[in-house]
Amino acid sequence: MEKNVLVMIPGPTPVVKSIQEQMGREIQAFGDPRFVKDYKELIDELGTLFNCSGQTFPLAGTGTLAMEMAIANVTKRGDNILIVSNGFFGDRFIDICERKGLHVDVLSAEWGNAVSPEAIDQKLSEKNYAAMTVTHVDTSTAVIAPVAEIGKVMKKHPDTIFILDGVAATAGEFADVDGMGIDVMFTGSQKAFGVCPGMFVLWAGKKALARRKTLGTIPEYYVDFEKWLPIMENPAKYFATPAVNLVWAMKEATEIIKAEGLQARDARHHKNAQAIHKALEAVGFTILAKPECRADTLSVCIYPDGVDDAKFRAAMFDAGVIVAGALGAYAGKAFRLGHMGNIDQNTIVQALSAVERALQACGHSVKFGTAVGAYLSAMNQ
Numbered sequence: 001m002e003k004n005v006l007v008m009i010p011g012p013t014p015v016v017k018s019i020q021e022q023m024g025r026e027i028q029a030f031g032d033p034r035f036v037k038d039y040k041e042l043i044d045e046l047g048t049l050f051n052c053s054g055q056t057f058p059l060a061g062t063g064t065l066a067m068e069m070a071i072a073n074v075t076k077r078g079d080n081i082l083i084v085s086n087g088f089f090g091d092r093f094i095d096i097c098e099r100k101g102l103h104v105d106v107l108s109a110e111w112g113n114a115v116s117p118e119a120i121d122q123k124l125s126e127k128n129y130a131a132m133t134v135t136h137v138d139t140s141t142a143v144i145a146p147v148a149e150i151g152k153v154m155k156k157h158p159d160t161i162f163i164l165d166g167v168a169a170t171a172g173e174f175a176d177v178d179g180m181g182i183d184v185m186f187t188g189s190q191k192a193f194g195v196c197p198g199m200f201v202l203w204a205g206k207k208a209l210a211r212r213k214t215l216g217t218i219p220e221y222y223v224d225f226e227k228w229l230p231i232m233e234n235p236a237k238y239f240a241t242p243a244v245n246l247v248w249a250m251k252e253a254t255e256i257i258k259a260e261g262l263q264a265r266d267a268r269h270h271k272n273a274q275a276i277h278k279a280l281e282a283v284g285f286t287i288l289a290k291p292e293c294r295a296d297t298l299s300v301c302i303y304p305d306g307v308d309d310a311k312f313r314a315a316m317f318d319a320g321v322i323v324a325g326a327l328g329a330y331a332g333k334a335f336r337l338g339h340m341g342n343i344d345q346n347t348i349v350q351a352l353s354a355v356e357r358a359l360q361a362c363g364h365s366v367k368f369g370t371a372v373g374a375y376l377s378a379m380n381q
């Protein structure tokens with residue numbers, strides 16, 4: 001029998017049956033009026049759901065391509081850009097922006113902390129920045145940025161485009177594009193949307209679209225807003241082949257998110273995360289992110305003394321659950337547990353019960369039921 005392994009990494013996340021079924025459908029031509037209608041509905045629904053009065057682009061590619069698309073359409077060679085980094089994915093923008101020929105300034109937090117809105121305000125006052133990037137949840141640290149507060153600060157800096165990397169956050173942590181003053185936001189299908197990897201969604205507000213208009217012809221081709229705008233308006237037109245089955249899968253995911261409601265989904269992730277943190281602490285783990293900036297979509301869990309990373313994760317796999325290693329200075333010292341998307345209490349119980357067995361296998365004895373019990377008590381009090 002092939003081993004059934006529950007995927008509890010920070011993306012891809014578990015894919016529910018109704019979404020799997022969309023992936024497995026018989027293909028349709030991208031010009032088939034039925035598909036054109038589906039694609040148009042997805043574009044419009046995503047725009048409405050996340051309150052973006054500009055243009056929403058659900059396209060084939062991963063989150064990293066969306067990062068390039070964001071930068072390509074709002075900056076030109078020689079511009080200043082501010083990168084606000086709370087970890088590895090914040091830092092990824094440095095390379096992207098340097099390759100583009102931008103002058104890069106970086107505001108970094110120590111891992112486990114978030115850069116404050118005050119520090120951002122001060123830095124943006126020093127010179128003219130064409131754009132700024134913020135990572136909503138940095139997947140290396142599980143730190144959440146104070147997006148709403150940063151959005152308020154941006155009102156004082158109207159010439160700077162606010163780019164938000166929502167890849168490990170959007171549809172797990174609340175976001176409102178126009179309402180929070182976000183100019184560009186993007187996410188990947190495989191994170192809190194709970195779809196297979198392969199698609200990203202980029203929301204461009206009116207200010208970002210206006211900036212693109214000032215840039216003339218840009219060096220990038222596939223990610224150019226101007227190439228896609230006519231297609232997003234009328235998907236019967238062709239620019240590059242849409243990922244037909246992923247469009248359907250994203251449509252089903254969007255229906256699931258809409259039915260739950262963005263605020264309710266955020267509240268569910270929050271309650272779950274709080275209970276998961278209690279459970280992990282009960283068996284000796286330390287959560288890397290400080291309580292005031294802890295994400296709800298994943299956790300970086302520092303091992304109790306004497307627990308070996310490779311051994312622990314191998315024992316987790318034996319117990320039927322795969323988790324991710326930590327990054328940077330925390331590699332070998334912590335593991336990362338994804339808890340975003342379309343998952344329920346049973347899934348978490350399964351993961352935490354594997355954590356108990358893996359600790360036992362690593363010689364760190366715990367009374368069985370400690371983590372599971374702490375989780376269920378917190379969820380059901």
Ligand SMILES: *Cc1c(COP(=O)(O)O)cnc(C)c1O
Binds near residue numbers: 065139165166
């Ligand atoms: C996963 C992730 C990315 C990269 O997305 P890919 O789909 O792997 O290209 C970027 N930013 C954040 C915050 C992520 O979690």
